[in-house]
Amino acid sequence: MSEMMIxxxxxxxxxxxxxxxxxxxxxxxxxxxxxFLGRNGxxxxxxxxxxxxxxxxxxxxxxxxxxxxxxxxxAILERTAYVSENKRLYEWMTPVELLRFTxxxxxxxxxxxxxxxxRRLEIPLQQPFxxxxxxxxxxxxxLLALAQRADLLILDEPxxxxxxxxxxxxxxxxxxxxxxxGGTVFLSSHQLSEVEQIADWVGIIxxxxxxxxxxLEDIKNEFRLITAAGEGLPAFGPPQVVSAVQAGAFWKxxxxxxxxxxxxxxxxxxxxxxxxxxxxxxxxxxxxxxxEEPCMPGNGGERTAAVSxxx
Amino acid sequence: xxAWKWWRENRSRVIVYLILLVIITAFLPWVxxxxxxxxxxxxxxxxxxxxxxxxxxxxGSPAMAFAGLGLGASGVGEEFAQGTVEFLLTRPRRRKxxxxxxxxxxxxxxxxxxxxxxxxxxxxxxxxxKSVHHWKFLTMAVPLFVLGAVxxxxxxxxxxxxxxxxxxxxxxxxLFVIALLLPLAVRLQWRIDLPTPLDVLAASKWATxxxxxxxxxxxxxxxxxxxxxxxxTQLLFxxxxx
Numbered sequence: 001m002s003e004m005m006i007x008x009x010x011x012x013x014x015x016x017x018x019x020x021x022x023x024x025x026x027x028x029x030x031x032x033x034x035x036f037l038g039r040n041g042x043x044x045x046x047x048x049x050x051x052x053x054x055x056x057x058x059x060x061x062x063x064x065x066x067x068x069x070x071x072x073x074x075a076i077l078e079r080t081a082y083v084s085e086n087k088r089l090y091e092w093m094t095p096v097e098l099l100r101f102t103x104x105x106x107x108x109x110x111x112x113x114x115x116x117x118x119r120r121l122e123i124p125l126q127q128p129f130x131x132x133x134x135x136x137x138x139x140x141x142x143l144l145a146l147a148q149r150a151d152l153l154i155l156d157e158p159x160x161x162x163x164x165x166x167x168x169x170x171x172x173x174x175x176x177x178x179x180x181x182g183g184t185v186f187l188s189s190h191q192l193s194e195v196e197q198i199a200d201w202v203g204i205i206x207x208x209x210x211x212x213x214x215x216l217e218d219i220k221n222e223f224r225l226i227t228a229a230g231e232g233l234p235a236f237g238p239p240q241v242v243s244a245v246q247a248g249a250f251w252k253x254x255x256x257x258x259x260x261x262x263x264x265x266x267x268x269x270x271x272x273x274x275x276x277x278x279x280x281x282x283x284x285x286x287x288x289x290x291x292e293e294p295c296m297p298g299n300g301g302e303r304t305a306a307v308s309x310x311x
Numbered sequence: 312x313x314a315w316k317w318w319r320e321n322r323s324r325v326i327v328y329l330i331l332l333v334i335i336t337a338f339l340p341w342v343x344x345x346x347x348x349x350x351x352x353x354x355x356x357x358x359x360x361x362x363x364x365x366x367x368x369x370x371g372s373p374a375m376a377f378a379g380l381g382l383g384a385s386g387v388g389e390e391f392a393q394g395t396v397e398f399l400l401t402r403p404r405r406r407k408x409x410x411x412x413x414x415x416x417x418x419x420x421x422x423x424x425x426x427x428x429x430x431x432x433x434x435x436x437x438x439x440x441k442s443v444h445h446w447k448f449l450t451m452a453v454p455l456f457v458l459g460a461v462x463x464x465x466x467x468x469x470x471x472x473x474x475x476x477x478x479x480x481x482x483x484x485x486l487f488v489i490a491l492l493l494p495l496a497v498r499l500q501w502r503i504d505l506p507t508p509l510d511v512l513a514a515s516k517w518a519t520x521x522x523x524x525x526x527x528x529x530x531x532x533x534x535x536x537x538x539x540x541x542x543x544t545q546l547l548f549x550x551x552x553x
Contacts, residue, residue, distance in 0.1 A: 052401055054553040077403035084401070088394035092320070104312035105402040 003066055005030050005152050005184045006051060010060035013046050013208075020046035022208030023060065028186055028201065033179065035199030035216070036188040037281075039289055043208040044188040045085055048156050051186075052082060065152060078106070081145035085156040085188075087137045091130035095123055095140045099147070108149040113177070117143050120173060135166040142170060146177055153178050154186045159194055167191075171198055196281045204288050211288045212242060214256065216281065223279045224259035225287075227252050230271035237262065243287055254279065254287045313404075313412040321385055321420070328381075329424055332374055337431035339366045344439055360445060360519045367432055367451060368515050371425075375459030378424055380484060383466025384476035387413040387548065391474030397553055407545045414467055414541040421463055425456040447518045454514040454526075457533050461508050462487055464540035471544045508533055 006028035013021040021043045028034045038044045049055045051064050053073035062069055064076045089098055095118075103109045118125065121139045129137065138158060145153060153174075159167045175198060178185060189195050195202065202219065204212040214223075223242075233251045235244055241262065242254040251271070255262050263273050279287070343362035348355065387409050390396040399409060429452040437443055465486060470479030487508075494505035510529035517525040 049553065054397065054400060056552070074403045074405055077401055082401045084397045086394055086397065089398055090316070090320075090393070090395055097319070101312055101316055102402070105404060 003030070004028055004063070005032075006034075006062070006064050006186060008047075008051075008060065008062045011047070011050060011057055011062050012059040013043075013050055013055065014058045019208050021050060021057075024205070024208065024210050025213075026203055026210065027213065028184065030184055031182055032201045033174075033185040033187060033199045034201045034203065035195035036186060036203050036205065037190060037192065037195060037285055038188075038205040039190060042205045042289075044205060045156055046208075047205070048082075048154055048186075048188060051154065052077070052080070078108075079150055080152045080154060081148040081150035083138075083141045083145050083153075083155045083158050085160070087134070087141050089129050089137070089141065091128065093129055094127060095125045095129070095132075095143070098129065098140060098144060102144050103147070106148050110147050110149050113147045113149065114143065117146055117173065117177070121169065134161050135163065138162060138166070138170065142173070146173070149181075150178075150183065152184045152186065154188075156188045157190075158187070159189070159191055167194060174198065192282045192285055202281065204285060206289045212256075212284065218257075219281060219284060220278065222257045222259075223284060224255050225252060225275070225277050225279050225283070226255055226259060226263050226266070226273060227275040227277075228263075228266050228271040228273050230266070230269070233266060233269060233271050242284075250274065254284065313409055314416040317385070317413055317416045318420075321382070324381065325420055325424075328378060329427065332378075332424060332428045333431045335370065335374075336367065336428040337435045339363060339370065339432050340436040340439055342366050343436075356440065356442070359440070360448070363432070363436060364448075364451070364515050364519045367429070368455075368512055371428065371451070371455045372458050372509070372512060374428075375421070375425060375455050376462045376487065378421060379459040379462030379464075380466050380480050382417040382421060383463045383468075383483060384470050384480040386417065386467040386470045386476070386479075387544070388467070388469075388471030388474055388479060389476040392476060400553055406548045410471075410541060410545045410548050414464070414544070417463060417467065418460060421459050422456055425452045425459065428452075429455070445519070450518050451515050453530065454511040457511045457530055457537065458508055460537040461533050464537040468540040468544045468547075471547050506532065 004027050006026055008024050008026040011021055011024040011026075012019075024043075024047060026047075036044055036047070046055070050057050051062055051069055053069035053076065056070060065079055067076050069076055090101075093101065099114060103111075117123075121143065123136060123139050123143060124132070129140065132140065142158065145155075159170060162170070171194060174185060179198075185198075187195060187199065196216065200216050202212070202214060202216050203210055228251045229249055230251070235246075237244055237253060237255070240256045240258055242256050244251060244253045253262065253266075259276055263276055267273060340359075340363050343359040343366070390399050400406060429449055433448055436445070436448070462483065466479055466483035469483040469486070470476050473479045473482060490508060494507040497503050497505050506529065510526055511533050513523075513526040514530060516523040
């Protein structure tokens with residue numbers, strides 16, 4: 001595979017009261033839509049700020065487009081478009097003025113793309129930004145990003161607070177525009193259904209740690225929930241066991257691959273396998289990030305997760 | 312681009328302020344007109360000049376300090392308060408570009424304000440006296456600009472430090488008042504002369520009083536102070552976590 005669009009190596013950011021990012025190792029392949037999932041406060045925005053050079057890491061390193069955000073911030077930003085979570089732009093500017101202001105920063109700016117997406121998204125160009133609805137504000141922000149014709153598009157919770165029609169519209173625009181031109185999207189979100197709709201890679205982060213990174217197809221095809229009953233079953237599994245938790249008389253294991261082999265191994269230890277079922281993204285996400293159940297170490301101690309009894 | 316944004320954001324305030332300033336400074340020579348009509352030719356001209364100088368310094372220095380406070384508070388640090396700093400700093404430019412582009416645009420505005428105010432005043436004086444001999448009076452723009460630039464740059468820095476124009480303006484005003492009062496108190500108490508931003512205003516005497524010295528050291532010194540603040544803002548901004 002060609003060079004990764006984003007790589008992080010034990011990337012860490014500590015604030016006085018919190019470990020926002022804690023030894024993160026990401027790999028975002030070129031041309032992919034990478035869904036970066038996590039609960040509120042999981043460290044998604046902090047990670048993005050590190051990738052864009054808005055803040056400096058406490059430890060570790062990141063490479064974006066093969067460049068170091070600490071040293072090559074400007075070069076990265078020339079080829080990276082960003083839609084921030086807060087959607088704050090200059091309130092007094094109209095979208096026309098925002099376009100005029102922004103276009104001067106970019107050599108690859110496309111007026112054709114502007115015309116196309118203004119029509120497509122029906123953006124009111126002459127209204128001051130402060131008078132626009134959240135949906136239109138998001139559209140303007142996305143328009144500014146798409147017109148840059150960037151290689152990498154970083155979206156931080158782009159659809160939060162939007163109604164399903166606008167969400168669907170924005171996702172379609174992404175798919176028809178940026179992705180159709182071979183761009184890469186790094187999409188931070190906790191809207192799992194949207195991520196499932198367009199992502200082909202998924203990274204799940206919690207408390208600053210990456211709990212899972214896998215292709216979405218692999219998750220759908222390979223990940224299984226094994227429910228087993230028996231005495232003395234292992235709380236730790238081989239590396240492919242993402243999580244394991246005891247729920248009453250049963251043990252529930254989320255297995256990343258080779259589920260049959262692991263089930264057979266449990267049976268050899270006297271377990272009765274009551275169910276082996278596929279998992280969707282939501283179930284995986286809940287399994288990895290819910291904290292109501294006691295957490296169990298799994299996968300060599302690197303991943304700490306709990307399997308929800310709802311699975 | 313950033314200069315355009317700065318101007319677009321501030322132009323209405325700047326234009327209104329500039330119009331008021333020019334009208335008032337253009338009117339000032341009329342105050343000295345009464346003096347001009349008294350006494351002998353040489354004496355009356357000198358008296359009129361002096362009155363004019365005092366009026367312009369008395370009005371011009373607080374006016375420029377006020378302009379400096381206002382312009383400084385709308386500097387790049389205000390982007391934090393508006394919540395737009397994330398958008399701005401994800402544009403492909405070095406952070407220092409935004410610091411210096413914003414500062415230079417404000418400083419240029421301040422300079423244009425001073426020049427127009429002094430020119431308007433000078434034009435009225437020439438009209439009244441029919442004399443263009445006192446062209447040195449135009450150099451009054453220098454001390455007024457330096458004074459305004461010190462306040463402007465201090466406010467620009469404090470706005471970036473506090474990440475808010477309002478807080479930056481308040482702190483800057485406080486510090487400026489201290490910078491004026493402290494040397495006064497020290498002089499009264501211990502008879503020691505500390506430098507004060509008002510030292511640059513001695514240049515106005517050079518413009519009108521024969522034999523007066525131009526305060527070169529004070530002018531250069533306070534100009535450097537005015538330049539040090541955007542430099543400090545750059546260092547601050549480049550290290551700021553957004």
